[in-house]
């Protein structure tokens with residue numbers, strides 16, 4: 001990568017970065033068939049040149065005047081790592097892109113200080129596309145595996161996975177300035193989906209939005225602005241709290257933004273404490289997450305859980321709970337278990353507590369399955385002793 005040396009210089013000399021020619025603009029003009037507009041594979045994210053360029057650009061005039069911008073990249077089974085950029089109102093690019101309204105559409109929106117190539121996009125995108133592959137032969141036929149609840153992941157022919165990149169704005173350290181642009185970003189997203197509806201026959205009911213942090217607020221805003229239509233589902237992954245906590249439903253994500261709004265709340269510093277949407281899951285009581293010591297870790301964990309929930313064979317299962325106060329929770333374990341996240345979404349109402357492991361894979365499966373597994377273990381022990 002010839003860009004790498006530039007970055008090191010850029011770290012030391014901000015002004016040099018600003019003067020650097022825009023390599024993005026140059027590459028955007030190359031509409032070759034196999035041209036990659038947005039590579040989404042694991043890489044050293046600290047060397048994401050475009051992100052840092054935007055980041056430094058914001059530091060100079062502290063209150064940014066960057067025009068509100070959002071880019072859209074399409075990923076499908078046949079090009080899982082190489083996104084194709086779609087442009088609102090550009091029919092020709094859309095036609096060539098491979099977008100197919102017969103496949104479910106899942107739109108991922110990252111958060112503040114996050115970027116188009118972050119792990120949310122990569123993990124969620126990959127998890128969805130993993131459902132499109134033919135299932136490999138299960139090799140572990142031992143007792144353990146046979147006793148898994150095997151909530152069989154449904155197989156899909158394909159998805160339209162759309163990654164929204166609004167890093168031009170999100171890279172501004174001024175959180176409150178960025179939060180002020182949520183409505184505008186929601187508008188851009190709603191307009192884009194409307195374009196897909198009109199030009200490619202997309203049905204709004206085939207669309208899920210998956211937003212993390214401020215991305216969840218953008219999803220909510222898009223849901224409000226797409227009316228009278230409705231998206232099928234919004235998954236709000238630790239929706240951003242600061243600034244939005246104090247506002248009325250009209251200015252933050254709520255249950256009316258889609259047919260079904262499910263929220264996964266994993267931190268109270270950066271997230272929400274109050275329930276959001278139809279169903280709210282509080283993994284590990286939602287305040288902070290296991291083995292999370294760094295600032296922002298619990299907040300990020302929401303999308304780790306969600307990505308895992310999409311293709312997990314065990315799944316995350318919660319029980320109904322009531323939060324009487326910050327410290328007092330009533331767990332109602334006589335009302336069954338409810339699945340958090342997953343594909344497809346499974347509408348329900350209420351607040352739920354879910355327990356996870358402290359490292360990957362986080363999902364514990366149902367309590368019933370856990371109990372069965374340990375009973376089985378005991379029995380096996382008896383036989384062999």
Ligand SMILES: *[C@@H]1O[C@H](CO)[C@@H](O)[C@H](O)[C@H]1NC(C)=O
Nearest residue numbers: 123126127128130311312313
């Ligand atoms: C889920 O998808 C991810 C990304 O493709 C993959 O790494 C992981 O192994 C998958 N998990 C299962 C249980 O199939």
Ligand SMILES: *[C@@H]1O[C@H](CO)[C@@H](O)[C@H](O)[C@H]1NC(C)=O
Nearest residue numbers: 255260278346347348349350
């Ligand atoms: C949730 O509650 C709302 C309002 O009470 C109701 O309209 C909706 O059908 C319920 N959804 C489910 C999945 O129970």
